[in-house]
Amino acid sequence: MEFTFFFSQFMSGLTYGMMLFLVASGFSLIFGVMNILNFAHATLWLIGAYLCFTFWSLMQSYDIALWLSIPLAAVTTGAIGWICEVVLIKRLYKRELHEQLLITYAMALIFGDLIKITWGPTDKLIVRPPIIQKPVHLFGAPIDSYFIFVIFIGFAVAVGLWWFLKFTKYGHIVKAAVFSREMVNALGIPIPRIYTWVFTLGIFIAGLAGGIQSAIGSITLGMDMSTIIQAFCVVVIGGFGSLTGTLVGSLIVGEVFSFAILYWPDGAMVLIFAITAAILVIRPWGLFGTPLRA
């Protein structure tokens, strides 16, 4: 009894951590490569969730509606990200930090209101297809079957990103651009184009995460801000610009959240901040980051 309870709580923490990883990995990728702190990242994630709801409600008579809506939402959100990059972010590379931050802050404000205008203030709920309505039993513990899917996608994206950065030509270019963009540029590789696609990829993952999120629970306005703050905590805990760090940070935050909510529901967020602050004191560059350049 005790173990099954523990295990199901662990699995829901893992799911939560994976959702956070999907948001934080794109955020961390964009920040690591382009040095742009995307305040609007979670707002785009929320747009992904609402888009998925819209696609789903258009096709809801079919069983595969959800499975089609998630990739559609991801692609559409990625396209929105691409437009943002080309229209706005592109002009910000050489600008100062406060200007970049103000622009992404403005994007968060604008997209937040556009969501309100488009989808209204009421909560949205997707009715799950029959295949994921019943829980599965693992080690005697009832686990939401959709959680298995979420965890699988999370690991797939983690492995995919790792493979992309480690083994593909473009991954190597991206990693080199983090290290020295002048040198990469001097080798004749068009940095702006690389940046555009990195940003689009980051937002695409955010859209994918949004689409997946939409079937976990109801979608509400303002979800984006608590998510972006947790993504901040994740990158601080895991270390800036480290994929492994982001994964470990997400899982820590997810598990802590999932267990803290049992014993001290109001204090779950506070506990996460306490961990973040403790990490900063002991290792200011995070668990897997490299020490900050002065």
Added chain:
Amino acid sequence: MERKKSFIKRYWLPLVLFIIALLLPALIPSFWVHVFTEILILGLFAIAFNLIFGYMGQLSFGQAAYYGIGAYTTGLLMVKANWPLIATLPVSMITAGIGALILGFFCVRLRGVYFSILTIAFGQLVFFIIFQWYSFTGGDNGLQGINPPDWLFSAVPYYYFTLIVVTIASIIIYFITESPFGYTMRAIRDNTERTEFIGINVQRYMLINFIISGMFCGLAGALWGPFNRSVAPDLCGWQHSGTPVFMAVMGGPHHFLGPMIGSVIFTFLNAFVTGFTEYWPLVSGIVIIFVVMLMPGGVFGVIKEKGYFKAKEPVSNGTNPVDKGRD
């Protein structure tokens, strides 16, 4: 040389603004007196924020936390303990200062964009605590019935009260920025490493500045509660943290009064836009994008560029300090 200039010559701009502010209530209807009270409160908020941004060269995106702590301190003391308004103001500054001490202790360990991330995160932490602590803060209902005393109840007396408090606070902040401490801040902004080499404990100085800024943000918040008759957790939220940043950028962070000018523009726009649409964030977002794209350096920056106005304090080397250390 600068010191020898006559008083009037040095301070003509704030004097003119102060005299205009004194005469205003006689000239405009009471709705606009309300707007001007808001301008003063948010202007103080932005000036206090600018201690960190313009003078210390770090971008805090979480100053609303201290503003909110100040607002809630006043609100709670007035509603639950029946304190007089004037007595709550110094207490608000102290509580906001303590908040800034605790959170700033961690923030000043980081620089640049990392500093910003942490201030955003801690700002939201304060928001969450206030939002979830129903029994104490009223959660998302906020606190109602924060009524100022009878002699301040109508718009005009409260405006003058705010004007006096904001003026005194601004003068104190001005003297801080002109003191050796203020120049240490500029040194940290312009070259942190070199400042450290001449034997200054940079982290400690940054923390002290963070606390001073937090205290005055708290004072601004304390003025807001009785002005609005209520406080809500939104006061500490991320949207509100961006307000002083934008005001400082719009007015020009390298002039002491720049943030106040930004507050005039921003608050007027707000009063105008909210008159006919509820989508103020959308409009303000578009305005922010246009201002940042088209007039970097703010209003004072544009004026300076055209040569109409010689700023008292040119930034030392033309590059923005906030960006030091990136790349």
